[in-house]
Amino acid sequence: MADQDARSGEDKRPTEIPALRWEEPPEGPVLVLLDQTRLPAEEVELVCTDASALVEAIRSLAVRGAPLLGIAGAYGVALAAVRGFEVEEAAAALAGARPTAVNLAVGVRRAQAAHQEALARTGDTRQAAAAALAAARTLHRQDAEASARMAAHGLALLDELLPAGGHRVLTHCNSGALVSGGEGTAFAVALAAHRSGRLRRLWVDETRPLLQGARLTAYEAARNDMAYTLLTDNAAGSLFAAGEVDAVLVGADRIAADGSVANKVGSYPLAVLARYHHVPFIVVAPVTTVDPDTPDGASIEVEQRPGYEVTEVTAPQVPVTGAGGGIPVAPLGTQAYNPAFDVTPPELVTAIVTEEGVVSPVTAEALAELCARSRQVTIS
Template sequence: LAAGCIRAKSPAVFIARLREIGDELLLARPTAVNLRWAVERMIGLAEGMAEHSTEEIKEALQQESEAILAEDIAINRQMGMNGQVLIPDKATVLTHCNAGALATGGYGTALGVIRAAWEKGKRIQVIADETRPWLQGLRLTAFELMEDKIPVSVIADNAAGALMRRKKIDVVITGADRIAANGDVANKIGTYQVAVLAKAHRIPFYVAAPLSTIDAATKNGDLIPVEQRGSEEIARIGGRQIGPTGVMTLNPVFDITPAKYVSAIITETGIIRPPFKKNIREALNRGRSRT
């Protein structure tokens, strides 16, 4: 879309403007690493075509974006098939935020695993955290699952522990915005507390994410930048001021779940289990050998 809006005729000027737009996109989502992967792939393609016309570069970028979309859907489906073996028949699965078709090119990561389990005939139930402050679980995850006729119930974010204690949850699965080299996971705020609760109740906590989400250059989760947003997201609901005017808020958008709380990471090349540092490195090497 950005490439189509650039009017420059000179390939050098076009590529320079494309880089600027790419940098702006990366600043918009500093925590997520997939965006950087896709932006760098597109800019790398354009830079490799510096001797071509701008129209040829635009056409190549269009084709590359369509290839990325097709690859993403195929990867999600393979992740789903790999991960569904971890979901028992008749299980109740808790998920947090939205990691479905609406958050990916299609099918989803965490929801892709749930979909694959359902398509395999497993009679599962899903519990979706509402996921404040933007309610992605209520607005998006519940919508996707209802469209697929997969049984889903939405809970308040602070209800998960009580349900785990009553043995109403069998498995937890989430997506990820970035995974460090040691297996620490950055994901939507609230993921960490769910992982800690799952560990305390001996419930497996799985993360579904493509290899492109793994940032081998980031040694651990403490080095992952966590995006902070404004107070209006918390103090206002549905455009209406709920909190006192001028109330102070803290609004981190993501949190870091240490690897010790993660049972396994589901990827398109297979399931990564602890010890994560070693097994993540091996998984990335296998992934490179396939490309």
């Protein structure tokens, strides 16, 4: 059964299988993940018994999405502690598994700090492990709560910007329940619009090269009975030109102090198109995705993925012959440019929606004020 503490902020999931859960079978605690590389063809779970298995799951994108990576990182620290592994070593490996996604390191540090504090205070490794697990469960619950608040703030913003209703929203990559302890970030806003009868159409970018839009967002949209249409990434321009997009909603993996947004590669071209066609470009992310230690977009480390993700395609239950386990679509030896993310400058972002409110226009000063307000709420 899923952890009830971590799931208390949720009303509904698009699938019966949660993206992540902590379990304690007789043979010892484990972290169970829905393998997102197998969706939508199969709902298969991975069982991680140690941090190294979780690191591999993170790198392979079996578990992905900024908020969920933070939760996974925290549970990974707890897993190492409960099973008696070296916690500091596990924390370092987890935090570095995907460098762009700041939430991963935030989650790791939170559980690690709880473990260190309890160990220093009590000298008891079991109490320290329990403290790490409690921190992970708290983060999981808080993310579910944050998701609900982001959805409410985002829907209110859409209604303000688009008073005529009947929202036609374009999204990129996947930002729903598969990336969150709740119902997601950007997708959660579209889902709220759908439930209120104000979503006319969800346009879903397929999101090359790994098709997170086609495989995952379409999967979630179908599960929620949303009106959605899938398109190739390079068809977005024709949609804008035809006047078929009212707003763009995307998530974020890191937001720099100046408001620059790193998100799945392909987001920046959408922001450029949106600006040209006078369409709001809205980023939805929890406050934990804002990184005050990263001053600007140029300072964001952009993860480079393997070239075979571009030179090969994969499909479930299809014979594979490529080096990366896929079907070759380019000549042998072809070099590929494959950044996982691109960076959108703040001047192209209409608004950043967080659980603590909306920042618009997007400036360093407004973001700093939001983060300070969030810290005060957390402390109180």
